[in-house]
Amino acid sequence: MSRDFCIRALQKTEGYIIHWELCDSMKGDDVKRTVDTAIPKGKLKSKVKPKL
Numbered sequence: 930m931s932r933d934f935c936i937r938a939l940q941k942t943e944g945y946i947i948h949w950e951l952c953d954s955m956k957g958d959d960v961k962r963t964v965d966t967a968i969p970k971g972k973l974k975s976k977v978k979p980k981l
Contacts, residue, residue: 936960938967947971 936959937949948967952959967973 934959936963938963938971940971 934952934955935949936952936955938947939945940947947970948963950959950963950966952963
């Protein structure tokens with residue numbers, strides 16, 4: 930049985946989805962890749978740490 934996980938990055942003030950990915954797991958690498966892709970899309974400063 931296969932499981933898929935949807936990892937989403939939400940924009941804080943308006944709550945819309947900046948980026949999402951379907952992943953086979955929720956390992957650290959999957960989450961890091963999603964966050965790293967969402968930061969430039971959301972025009973966030975890279976030094977500001979996102980809340981998970």
